[in-house]
Amino acid sequence: MTASLAALDARTRTALAGLLLSMADDEFVIGFSDSEWTGIAPILEEDVAMSSIAQDELGHARAFYELLAALLDDGRDADALAYDREPEAYRHARLLDHGRGDWAMTIARRFLYDTADAARLASIGDGWPPLAELVAKIRREERYHVMHALAWAHRLARAGGEARERFVAALEALVPDAPSVLAAPEGEAALIEAGILSRSMAEAFAGWWTEVAGTLGPLGISLALEPPPDPARARAVPSDDFRWLWGEFTSVRRSDPRATW
Amino acid sequence: MSAARTPPRVPDEDAVRDILRGVPDPEIPTVSIVDLGMVERIEVGPDRIEVELLPTFVGCPAQDLIRSTVIDALTPLGRPAVVGFSFRRPWTSDRITELGRERLTASGFAPPAEPAAVRCPYCQSGRVAMDSAFGSTQCRSLFYCRDCRQPFEAFKRV
Numbered sequence A: 001m002t003a004s005l006a007a008l009d010a011r012t013r014t015a016l017a018g019l020l021l022s023m024a025d026d027e028f029v030i031g032f033s034d035s036e037w038t039g040i041a042p043i044l045e046e047d048v049a050m051s052s053i054a055q056d057e058l059g060h061a062r063a064f065y066e067l068l069a070a071l072l073d074d075g076r077d078a079d080a081l082a083y084d085r086e087p088e089a090y091r092h093a094r095l096l097d098h099g100r101g102d103w104a105m106t107i108a109r110r111f112l113y114d115t116a117d118a119a120r121l122a123s124i125g126d127g128w129p130p131l132a133e134l135v136a137k138i139r140r141e142e143r144y145h146v147m148h149a150l151a152w153a154h155r156l157a158r159a160g161g162e163a164r165e166r167f168v169a170a171l172e173a174l175v176p177d178a179p180s181v182l183a184a185p186e187g188e189a190a191l192i193e194a195g196i197l198s199r200s201m202a203e204a205f206a207g208w209w210t211e212v213a214g215t216l217g218p219l220g221i222s223l224a225l226e227p228p229p230d231p232a233r234a235r236a237v238p239s240d241d242f243r244w245l246w247g248e249f250t251s252v253r254r255s256d257p258r259a260t261w
Numbered sequence B: 001m002s003a004a005r006t007p008p009r010v011p012d013e014d015a016v017r018d019i020l021r022g023v024p025d026p027e028i029p030t031v032s033i034v035d036l037g038m039v040e041r042i043e044v045g046p047d048r049i050e051v052e053l054l055p056t057f058v059g060c061p062a063q064d065l066i067r068s069t070v071i072d073a074l075t076p077l078g079r080p081a082v083v084g085f086s087f088r089r090p091w092t093s094d095r096i097t098e099l100g101r102e103r104l105t106a107s108g109f110a111p112p113a114e115p116a117a118v119r120c121p122y123c124q125s126g127r128v129a130m131d132s133a134f135g136s137t138q139c140r141s142l143f144y145c146r147d148c149r150q151p152f153e154a155f156k157r158v
Helices: A002-006 A010-037 A044-072 A078-083 A103-121 A129-159 A161-174 A178-182 A188-193 A201-219 A240-249 A251-255 B013-020 B063-077 B098-106
Strands: B039-044 B049-053 B081-085 B128-132 B140-145 B151-155
Touching (some): A010 A044, A010 A103, A010 A240, A044 A078, A044 A129, A044 B128, A078 A251, A103 A129, A103 A161, A103 A178, A129 A201, A178 A201, B013 B039, B049 B063, B128 B151
Parallel strands (some): B049 B081
Antiparallel strands (some): B128 B140
16 A cells, blocks of 8 residues: 555645545444434334444445555554544535434435445546555445435335425435535545546536436425535534534543553 | 474465365354455465455454454464455455355355345245345345245345
């Protein structure tokens, strides 16, 4: 990894660090947030499914944080990157700043996130092999998450009644923030030039929205879409929901920062 | 007194692989990490042994345990083992060996296949249904056999 890092210029390294941090924080926050369903999901199979998906996401987050730790080389390991920051320093997308809410909210968020994340993963080029190799593996796992989200989107939308009403209301509440996942990272041009990104996020965004509209249209749901916000607005200013979640996921670490397990 | 002493064997790749055939998957002890196709590279150097493993799932929590088990298992070879996980190529369920597939079935797990081709590991019936793509670990899905009415788990096809 050292050799492949040396090949990157300073500008590209800074941009890559930003990209890795946002991907890691996204997976970490949604993984931790959805793990709250363990034990209380609507049915047993979903308890298992949501816990397994959350475990996948936390594993992906750890792998991204490990790459970031190697890139930054400032003495912090994956755990330090995940747990030892103040809430303001997290760079997860605004979509994930919402609490998990009820089951409809969780499914709406997973549907919007999983499809957008798939578009982002499909935009990673082979410019930096450690990231390209990891993403190739992660995409095989995320395929199951997208199938799960789509199956539930159909189920809730077709159920009618309260299930559909809650699902549509959740989509409407979340969709203004959904494009944040695909906001252009800072230094995008350098990442494209280095082949770390194979296409712009604007291109990924257009493809993603066509897919979302293509799924929801036949279900009789149409949503108004806003373009992705600029990076500064897409990933900043933690909500009260996130501050609460941060208190939860850092509590064990803060109780004894030197503990290992 | 001196005649019975055999000289220490010079370890080679095959000796390492033989030992790894005895390192079990922590959750399915009848299947080894070789059966699962996790061993990507073995290099025996003059002063150390390098083993590169591919994780079945990125977030598989058994990685640290497998790493330490491999290091312990290689101790008798007399040189330090460096064991790492990499994503140099993605582990896929096609890497599970034929023996590995047989051993999975014998332990009550259906080996990976397209959902329509999954067979019940107990009665071999093809009349099975997937209850959920997600099972008790990241690498398994939940199925139900309509013939012997037994729920079972199948390895995910990835």
